[in-house]
Amino acid sequence: MGTYGALAALGDPTRRLIFERLTAGPLAVGELAAQLPVSRPAVSQHLKVLKEARLVRDEAVGTRRVYRVDPAGVRELRDYFDDIWAQALAAFARAVEEET
Structure with a gap:
């Protein structure tokens, strides 16, 4: 699926909430369902x-x-954002240099 699949998966608010809950530590399906306004299925x-x-x-x-x-999947996503951030900073530096 790759980076774009990960971004698409996190595009859903419920999936993002589930992912955020799991960043605090491992949970079973039932434990997650008890914390969310959606069914176990x-x-x-x-x-x-x-x-x-x-x-x-x-x-x-x-x-x-x-x-x-x-x-591993989170690392791929972070690498993607690090690359975008580096490109944005380089573009900003070029724009500043062009103005001076």
Whole structure:
């Protein structure tokens, strides 16, 4: 899915909220659903999208699936924003130099 898939996944407010909750630590689907105004099946669907976008990963813990932020996917997203920021700063520096 890549960076654009991750951005699209985070474009949904509920998925963004789920992702933000997981930045505080791993949670099971039921724990997430208890904190949100959506059903457990809806949380599962949102987690599936976040997992496909490589923003979260899951593991079996007993009979539950526990989700956590996927550092590799977040690193890709951060690298993308770092590149955009570097380009913006370079463009700003060029604009300043052209004015002087």
